[in-house]
Amino acid sequence: xxxxxxxxxxxxxxxxxxxxxxxxxxxxxxxxxxxxxxxxxxxxxxxxxxxxxxxxxxxxxxxxxxxxxxxxxxxxxxxxxxxxxxxxxxxxxxxxxxxxxxxxxxxxxxxxxxxxxxxxxxxxxxxxxxxxxxxxxxxxxxxxxxxxxxxxxxxxxxxxxxxxxxxxxxxxxxxxxxxxxxxxxxxxxxxxxxxxxxxxxxxxxxxxxxxxxxxxxxxxxxxxxxxxxxxxxxxxxxxxxxxxxxxxxxxxxxxxxxxxxxxxxxxxxxxxxxxxxxxxx
Ligand code: PMP
Numbered sequence: 427x428x429x430x431x432x433x434x435x436x437x438x439x440x441x442x443x444x445x446x447x448x449x450x451x452x453x454x455x456x457x458x459x460x461x462x463x464x465x466x467x468x469x470x471x472x473x474x475x476x477x478x479x480x481x482x483x484x485x486x487x488x489x490x491x492x493x494x495x496x497x498x499x500x501x502x503x504x505x506x507x508x509x510x511x512x513x514x515x516x517x518x519x520x521x522x523x524x525x526x527x528x529x530x531x532x533x534x535x536x537x538x539x540x541x542x543x544x545x546x547x548x549x550x551x552x553x554x555x556x557x558x559x560x561x562x563x564x565x566x567x568x569x570x571x572x573x574x575x576x577x578x579x580x581x582x583x584x585x586x587x588x589x590x591x592x593x594x595x596x597x598x599x600x601x602x603x604x605x606x607x608x609x610x611x612x613x614x615x616x617x618x619x620x621x622x623x624x625x626x627x628x629x630x631x632x633x634x635x636x637x638x639x640x641x642x643x644x645x646x647x648x649x650x651x652x653x654x655x656x657x658x659x660x661x662x663x664x665x666x667x668x669x670x671x672x673x674x675x676x677x678x679x680x681x682x683x684x685x686x687x688x689x690x691x692x693x694x695x696x697x698x699x700x701x702x703x704x705x706x707x
C-alpha cells in the first residue's frame with residue numbers, strides 16, 4: 427500500500443520518520459480521520475476546516491495550502507484503490523533537537539495512510555456496552571491533537587471491562603466518549619454537550635445535529651449529568667467509524683431495556699439513506 431509522506435506517495439515499507447520528530451517525542455501535532463464510502467470521502471470539507479482550526483490553535487504551520495493538502499488526501503484514496511474504509515493523516519511540528527519550545531528552522535511533517543474496511547462490518551457492531559471513566563484530559567479537548575493518552579487509557583479501561591466505549595465525565599458532567607461524542611434522548615429530545623473546550627466538536631456530531639433538525643427532532647446543546655445519562659430514554663455515540671451507535675448498557679445498567687430506541691433507529695435510517703445517496707453518485 428502507498429502512504430503519503432509530505433508531498434509524495436511512497437510504499438508503506440519505504441516510509442521513515444525521524445526519531446526526533448516532535449510528533450513522536452511530544453505528541454506535538456494534529457490529525458484527522460475520515461470515512462470513505464464508494465471512493466467518496468464523507469464530509470471532507472468540514473474535516474479539512476477542523477484541521478485548519480487545530481493547526482491555528484497550536485500555531486502549527488501548514489506546509490502546503492489547504493487545497494493542495496486536500497488534493498493529496500484524495501489522491502491517497504485513489505492510489506490505494508480505497509473504496510470503503512478510513513483515510514487518516516497527521517501533521518507534526520517536524521523534527522528538531524529535543525527542546526520543548528517551538529524549533530525555528532523546521533518544517534511540519536505530513537503523513538497519511540488508509541485502512542480498507544467494509545461498512546457492513548461497522549454496522550454489525552451496532553449497539554455497544556460502555557463504562558464510565560474519569561475525564562483526566564487537558565482543557566483543550568476541542569483541538570484534535572496527537573496527544574491521546576487520556577483517551578487511550580479510558581478506552582483501555584473499557585476494553586478490559588468488555589465494553590466498546592468509555593463515557594468520560596468531569597465530576598458530575600458527562601463530556602464525550604474516549605473517541606466519540608455522546609448524545610442522550612429525553613422525552614423525544616436530543617441533548618449533547620456544547621462544543622466548547624471540553625469536547626472535540628465531532629464532524630459526525632455536527633452531521634447528526636443536522637439530521638435531527640431535518641427530522642424535526644428538538645436538539646439541546648447543553649451539559650448533562652451522569653444521573654441524566656443513566657436515566658435517559660436512549661444513549662448513543664457518534665463518530666467517523668461508529669456513525670450513530672446505540673449504547674445499550676452502561677456500567678452494567680441497561681438503557682432502554684438493552685435495545686436501540688426509536689430516535690436512534692430514525693437517525694440510523696437517515697444516516698443510511700445519506701450513505702446510499704453518496705454511493706449512487
Ligand atoms: N471525540 C473524540 C475525543 C474523538 O477522538 C472523536 C473521533 N476522532 C470524536 C469525538 C468524534 O469525532 P468525529 O465525528 O469527527 O469522528
